[in-house]
Amino acid sequence: MPAYRVESYVRRLCLVLIAVFLLALSGWALPARAVEAISVPATADAVDLTHSVERYENHGNAIQVSTAPGADGIVRRIEVTSRDGQNTDWIVFALSNPSDEQIDRLLVAPFYRLVGSGILWPDLGSSRIASLSPSQGIIPERINSPDADVYQITLDPGAVVTFVAELHTSKVPQLYLWQPEAYKDSVNAYTLYKGIVLGISGLLALFLTIIVVIKGTIMFPATAALAWTVLGYLCIDFGFWNRVFGLSAGGEQLYRAGGEVLLAASLIVFLYGYLNLNRWHIHYSHVAITALVLLLGLFSIAIWDPAIAAGIARLSLAVIGLLGFGVVLVLAFQGYDRAIMLIPTWFLLLVWLVGAALAANAALANDLVQPAIDGGMVLVVLLIGFTVMQHAFAGAALLQGSIGDVERRALALTGSGDMMWDWDVDRDHIHTAGELEILLSLKPGTLEGPAREWLDVIHPSDRDRFRATLDAIIDQRRGRIAQVFRLRSEDGHFRWFLLRARPLLGSDGEVVRCVGTLHDVTEQKTFEERLLHDAVIDNLTGLPNRQIFLDRFNAAMARYKVDGTVRPTAIVLDIDGFKQVNTNQSISVGDSILLTMARRLARQIKPQDALCRLAGDQFGIVLLSEQQPDRIAAFGEALRRTVRAPFTFGEHEIYLTGSIGLAIGDGANTSASEVVHDAEIAMYQAKMLGGDRMEAYRPTLKTVTGDRVVLENDLKSAIANEELRILYQPIIRLADRTIAGFEALVRWQHPKQGWLGPHDFIPLAEESGLINDLGLYVLERAARQLSYWQQQGQDNYRLFTSVNVSSRQLLRHDLINDVKAVMSRSALTPGTLKLEITESLVMENPEYSARVLERLRSFGAGLSLDDFGTGYSSLSYLQRFPFDTIKVDQSFVRNDHKNHNGGARPVILRSIVTLAHDLGMDVVAEGAETESDALELLQLGCEYAQGFLYGQPMPAEDASKMLSNQLARMQN
Missing domain, CATH: 3.30.70.270 (Reverse transcriptase/Diguanylate cyclase domain)
Structure with a gap:
């Protein structure tokens, strides 16, 4: 190739690179590409320009654009400068008038649209267009509107005009070109729709508020609060507050975010109040209060950034809807009628939430979506109101506040489960409404008739007393009947009944009726007879x-x-x-x-x-x-x-x-x-x-035998002078080898005989009647020491102490009063002061023991079944007793040559552990002497172990040191 051509190519290449460099430096000043003109039909009511505009974000305070080619095909350039001189966003579009007549149109950009607003950091509305500049013709006139930026555009016949719009925000959710009359009709129709929706919502809120005044149960205020919240939100969405308070185009963002927060909070209040969740579990109350506090805390975030608060509120609405539906289904499966009635309405609420989410993400973009969402919200609240009213009328909830004494007494009789007993003295006719005959399996009408016919079914021993009582009431014309007697059922067995009645006098002062109730007291009498029997008869022999x-x-x-x-x-x-x-x-x-x-x-x-x-x-x-x-x-x-x-x-x-x-x-x-x-x-x-x-x-x-009397007196003195020592043997949590608790053991250092073990003086205490004083002595000191340990460190709040209970203590009512007094004086974590009761002791009198144990459990005492596995009938009764811990006897733990059932021992131990876990109980194994014992217990699923491997019984001071050392190791 000749040298002059090479030189020519190099020169051209340098010129091109220089030109590109200069263009890069001054690219902001280059005119934008020419836009394609949109033909405006003369007959079209509206033209959607939303997706037909060119957007320029952060373009600067000025923009140069090339206009759409005019009728002569010439492309011109226009430059528009921002009004405030700041960096801004722009949109450019071109319109053409193909007709031979002048066209007037309205360019409308709504301040807020739910469609496409988003869920996280949603667009809560603002003025969209700051100014509108045409490439030729008449400058568009801004028309005042509370809901949108509206500009009147005039297009000459055959004109092609390019428009440059300066934006307040980078988002323009909708841009429509309307015929003026069509836009006016659309606004009027939507205004009418808004009025109807607001009217229905307002009447519903007012009606529910009136119901609150009539009946103030919690579900009515909760429903009314939800209705008022929806009404307030619709007022924001429809721009009502803008007209009342004169807010700017973007000033409603805080109101809108606050409305969505209150909407989520009111749903929680309604769900909690209507379903009465506090009656099911205290955790429901904790969750509801926590959620309300967090939602109300969004108001402070809304002041700083309304979009963030609104986004969290929208997510909260979805979570509340799903979790609320789950709670409704759970309670419905449990047969709760309120939850069953709420299922259809809450399902429609979920449908509404799905529709709102699709609209916010622009998956549903029709112009009717937002009015439908607003109307759907009112429909959901209306259905909720109908559900509440249906429940109220079905359960006569509205009448409960205004019933009279007669109705109230009738309801009380129904609620008590007692049977009516009415004796018409003049007619000598007894009426029991058939309930008594059903209970006794008698033929209908058997007990409907004269009082003398009752004598055939009354126990022979009670007949004279029953007859004498009725005669005395008639003769004396005053008094009350409170009599217990037996009635024979169809199978020949007798049931006990308590009759409570009083005479009613006529105008002549004579008894005309005797009205009262019959209460079946068979179980109570059986229990009393069992107690009397057990008071004099040994249960075992x-x-x-x-x-x-x-x-x-x-x-x-x-x-x-x-x-x-x-x-x-x-x-x-x-x-x-x-x-x-x-x-x-x-x-x-x-x-x-x-x-x-x-x-x-x-x-x-x-x-x-x-x-x-x-x-x-x-x-x-x-x-x-x-x-x-x-x-x-x-x-x-x-x-x-x-x-x-x-x-x-x-x-x-x-x-x-x-x-x-x-x-x-x-x-x-x-x-x-x-x-x-x-x-x-x-x-x-x-x-x-x-x-x-x-x-x-x-x-x-x-x-x-004088020595025994002396020893008895010495024991009495030792209890009075607090000379007995309480030792504590550690109970270890096998999972991490930490101290879970202690067993309190009593020892006596006799001034002459030295240290005495429990077997030396416990039988003497039981025979002499000192066992109750001794048991209370141990219980009080163990509780006091446990309270001290629990207050020393937060990690010790679940530390427990076990105290043995003897047979004499359990069979006396003093134990209930002693435990109640000790628990009231000690600030203990419920369930951590465990009473150890042997298996054979419980089985001596299972009916009485079950009642005593229930009372002890109600005071906050833990219950541990000691020596489990050594009894003869405990498995059939175990589920009846409220024990929370099983203590396995050491004979099942020790694996030595004395154990003749070495092969069966692990199987039995595993069965005991599995049984305890199935009943929701923890397992403590006694007699852990070696590491192999501990490892085996851990593998079998046993939670706790006790034995000489982990420590001998020790004074409280040494036990405190062990706890302190353990706490120091955990902190390091």
Whole structure:
């Protein structure tokens, strides 16, 4: 190629690069490309220009554009400068008039549209067009409008005009070119629609407010609040507040954001009030209050940035709608009628929320969408109002505030479940409305008639009293009937009823009617009879207890003092080493031995004698059939041989012996209790001599047993002077090996005998009646120490302490009062002061125990079932008792050579843990001695373990140090 051509190409290339560089530096001043003109039909009511304009964002304070080609095909340039001289946004569009007549049109840009406004950081409305400049012709005239930027545009025949619009914001949600008359008709029609919607909404809000005045239950104010909130929001959306307060085009953003926040808050209030959520669970109240506080906090955000507050409110509406529908469905499945009635309305609310979301995201962009959303909102509130009114009328809620005394008493009778009893004295006709006949399975009309016909179904023992009561009411013409009697059912069984009635006098002062109620008290009477039975009869053996023993011996002594023929003898028999049987074998084995022993001893006595169970392994006999000393001694030896007979359990035999003491009533001025006490002294003497023997009382034995009396007095003094020590053995949480709690154990440092364990003085306390004072002593100090630990650190607020409860404590009502007093004086976390009750103790009287345990649980005490797995019938009763913890007996935990069921032990232990978890209980395993024991318990799912592996019983000071060290390790 010649050199001059190369030079020419290089020169041209440099000129091109220089030109590009200069264009880049001054690109802001270049005119924009020519726009395509939009033909404006003369007959069209409106032309949508929204998507036909060219947008220039942050273009600067001036813009140069090329106009659309005119009729002569020439493209011209125009330059428009911003009014305030600041960087701004622009839109450019061109219109052409193909007709031969002048066209007048209105360019309309609404301030706010829900369609396309968005959900996060929504566009809440503003003035859109600051100015409008044409390339030729008449300058557009701005027309005042509260809802939109409106400019009147005039197009000459055959003209092509390019318009440059300076914007206030970068968004123009809608830009329409309207015929003036069509726009006027559209505005008038929409104004009429707004008035109708506002009228319906206002009447609905006013009506619901009037209902609030009539009946102020919470669901009516909540519904009225929702209606007023919707009315206020519609006033904002329809521009009503703009006209009232004279807001600027963008001043309604704060109002609109606040309206959407209140709309979400009012939905929560309505849902909480209508469904009465506070009756279902306290967590509903917590969630509702938290949500309201957070939503109302959006007002402060709205002052700073309304768009952010509105976006959060719109998301909250969606969340409230979905979660609210879930709550409605859950309560509906539980049979709650209010929730069932709300399902259709709330479903329509979800449909409305979906439509509003689609419109906000521009998925629905029709001009009718926004009016439909506004109308749909009113429709939803209207349906909610109908639902509330339907419930109100169906349940007579509106009339409850104005009912009279007669109606109120009738409602009270219905609510109490009592049956009406009306005796028309003049006609001698009793009316019970058939309820009593249904309960007794009698034929209809059996109990409708004269009072004498009732005598056939009343228990024979109650007939005379029933007849006498009615006669007395008629004769005396005053008083009240409060009588309990029995009625026979169709199957022959009797049920107890309480009749409460009063006479009504006529004008002549005579009784004309007797009206009252019948209440079925069969369960109460059965429970009372069971309590009376358990008060005198041992639940395990069915034998009379110590109180009956003393009563029968006292009666025998009284007869002997009168006739002097039959002298009673008191015999007390105690099984030697019986507690070792419970410890080494199991409590179920011990119970079986006691049952067998009771049957064996019963075969030894004659009809005139009496056999009783005095204590755990102690029996008493009132002997009347033998009078001669040698015959009495022979009877005692027969009893001793009976006890020595082996007890067979499978392949094993258990040999026991008995210590027997006897005392003969001498007819002097000696009480029955003193004679029985003498027999007990003789029995203790037999035990001191090695057991398996019989001793008769003699006065010299009182000095031998004096030590026991001294020990009893010392124990009483130790309790009064607070000399007993409370030690705490750690209970470890196996998951992280941290201290979960302690078991409180009592020890006594006797001034002469040194340290005494519970087995040295607890039986003495039970026999002497000091066990209640001792139990209260331990309970108070354990609660006080636990309260101190819980207050020392936040991590200790769930720390618990277990306290053992003896049989004497549980069977006395004093335990309920003691626990209630201790819980009221101690600031303890509910459920952390656990009462440990042995399995056999509960089963001695399951009906009574269930009631006592329920009362204890209501005071905030935790309940732990001790020695679980060793009883004989606990599995069938376990679900009836409100225990929260099961304590597995150490015989199922220790894996040593003494355990003959080594292969079955893990299976049984796993079953116990699974059963406890299925019943919602925690498991504490006793006797964890090695790391392998702890690992096995953890693998089986056991939560807690207790044993010498984690620490011996220790004073409170040492336990506090362990907690402090644990807290320090956790913080590091």
